[in-house]
Amino acid sequence: MTISADPTPPEDPDQAPAPTSRRELNKAATRQAITDAALALLRTSGPGNFTVEDIADAAGISRRTFFNYFGSTDAALASVTHGFLDNAIQQFKLRPADEPVLQSAQEALMALADPMTVAPLAELFTLTQQSSLMSHSELEAWDHCREQITEVARGRAAATPGAVDELYLRALAGSVISCGKAAMEVWFSRRGADLSPASLAELRHLLIDAMALLGSGFTTGTSPAPSSSASRPS
Amino acid sequence: MTISADPTPPEDPDQAPAPTSRRELNKAATRQAITDAALALLRTSGPGNFTVEDIADAAGISRRTFFNYFGSTDAALASVTHGFLDNAIQQFKLRPADEPVLQSAQEALMALADPMTVAPLAELFTLTQQSSLMSHSELEAWDHCREQITEVARGRAAATPGAVDELYLRALAGSVISCGKAAMEVWFSRRGADLSPASLAELRHLLIDAMALLGSGFTTGTSPAPSSSASRPS
DNA sequence: TCACGCTTTTACACTACGTGCAAGTTTGCA
DNA sequence: TGCAAACTTGCACGTAGTGTAAAAGCGTGA
Structure with missing residues (x-):
């Protein structure tokens, strides 16, 4: 498996800025x-x-x-999810510190709703046939993401006076993750592994709607359902 | 292990209405x-x-x-959590159908914030030292609860005109679970396995606050933190 | 009371998981 | 080139989880 030493050392020294030994x-x-x-x-x-x-x-x-x-078969497969979510966290951390957390989350997710990024995750989801409960490693990945969001939110809150409300941080981060998952679940259940522009547009709408629901406190209550996402052609 | 047949059959026939063979x-x-x-x-x-x-x-x-x-050691231990959450779902289902879901969740949780009910869960939590990520079976229990909430919410929404918004249902149920977990995590981290009246009162407040945060769309934003729970003597 | 059928427990065997360890191989560096 | 560190590999071991068939317990009717 190991690659025997390459006899031709050149390999563009200006192309490997990272410590790629x-x-x-x-x-x-x-x-x-x-x-x-x-x-x-x-x-x-x-x-x-x-x-x-x-x-x-x-x-x-x-x-x-x-x-x-990897510690298990699941862990090997969950590296796909891990990659996606690490990417999401990276985007999330790039958002301005004075932006509301919910909007940051929305924007970060928007940046990832492109075919190349979503494809692996979509395939994994369909292959594991959304068996309701994910594997342990899969859940670990999401939980790690949740913790990252908590930390970013904590950092932002620390910039303001007053004690940081731990409940606020945890409830918010957990809800963001739950809503993100919900949006993806609905998308997968509607479109399967469809990565067409129309399908991805729907994913974006679902993500936006999910964050909007969270931001509005799910105020649609039992009354009408003006939110959206239930019907959106593209 | 099996109990040998009891030689004294009397055992109050009027006391066993259930089919307890x-x-x-x-x-x-x-x-x-x-x-x-x-x-x-x-x-x-x-x-x-x-x-x-x-x-x-x-x-x-x-x-x-x-x-x-049981399928595993974890599953045996998670029966504690399962028992608690089954209880919660039972309370939840008893709430009037015209009540907002968030309030139903709040009320259901209030009914469980008593020493006898919480004690086993608190002990399990402390013994597993809130190792950030729960066991698979533990998570299964919470997820089962989430699904139950989704179903109840779906039933309530179906009573109103218009198509049921799947995203709304899933995002709401997931967020409720996340906020419930967040409240409990904060409680455990603050009070350990303390089951004193003051501690349980704080748990109740945390649960109420968590649902309130969800209902208000986490509008405390990056500005002040007037919510509460950060300091509440009893 | 007994005998018959159904349910549950148990022992045994087997595959697969996950880890410690020590020996062998590759890589980095002087 | 040679050494030290990192990595791979085979081996052994304990444990998890499941299929199977025999044994024991339980319910019921004669």
């Missing part, structure tokens, strides 16, 4: 090979129908090495 | 013995430091029988 390249490649193999097996065999050994064989590594990278 | 009594007793044993081991050995075999031995059953009742 051969070690790190190998590790990254192995990591990718594992998730690719896991995803391929998920496609062909279905969830729960393949073992760690299967993944290791397909990735060309030993079973033991697999466990050096 | 000896079989069901044995099953219930075994189930209870398992969770008790698991909880005891959690207390003495700490999380992750005992096996299914340990639990089975302590409960006086075989390892195989344990798996007839």
Whole structure:
């Protein structure tokens, strides 16, 4: 599996600003090979129908090495989700500190509603057939994201006078995550793995609507349902 | 483990309206013995430091029988959470159909903020030292509760004209659960397993505040923090 | 009281998971 | 080139979870 030393060292020195040593390249490649193999097996065999050994064989590594990278099959698959959410957090952190958290979340999610970014997540979702409850590692990824949001919100709140309300931070971050998940779940249930522009536009609307619902305190109550998203052509 | 037939049959016939045959009594007793044993081991050995075999031995059953009742150690412990949340759902369903969902949730939770009901959950929480991410079974319990809330909300919305907004239902139910969890987390982090009246009063306030935050759309924004709960003597 | 059918428990076997360990291999660096 | 650190691998071990068939417990009717 390891890449034997390349006899031609040139490889554009101005193209690798990051500390990309051969070690790190190998590790990254192995990591990718594992998730690719896991995803391929998920496609062909279905969830729960393949073992760690299967993944290791397909990735060309030993079973033991697999466990050096991931703690379980689920963890390997959840790296897809992790990647997506890390991306989301990155966008989130870029938002101006004086922007309301809900709007920051909305904007961050908007930046990710493009085909290339959403595709892996959408496939994972459909392949695991939204089995209601995600895997442990999948949930860990979302929870990690929630904690990140909490921290950012805490940092913003700290800039204002008065004690930081821990309940406010946690309730808000948790709700943002829940609403984000809800929007994605509805999208997947409506469009499957459809990544067409129209479908992605609907995803964006769902995300916006979800955050709007949260921001309005779900005031549609039991009365009419003027919100939207129930019918939006594009 | 099984209870040998009781030689004295009398046992008040008017006191057992439920179909409590000896079989069901044995099953219930075994189930209870398992969770008790698991909880005891959690207390003495700490999380992750005992096996299914340990639990089975302590409960006086075989390892195989344990798996007839629970799918894992976590599941056995999560029966505590399951019991609490089932109770909550029951209270929730009793609320009038024309009441706003958020208020129903608030009222249902109020009914459970008493020492006897909260104690087991509080102990479980402290023993697992709020390890940030709950066990899979624990999360399953919360998710089941979320689904129940969704269904109740759907039923209420169906009584009104217009199509039911799936996003609204899911986002609301998810947020309610998140806020409930947030309130409990803050409570546990502040008071540990303190079940004094003052502590429980604070729990009630936290739950009320959490639902209020949700109902107001977290409008405290980045400005002041007039909400409350940050300081409440009793 | 007994005998018959159904349910539950149990022992056994088996596959797979996850980890510690020590030996072998690759990489970074002087 | 040679050494030290990092990485991979095979092996062994304990544990998780499940299928299966035999044994024990329970309900019911004669």
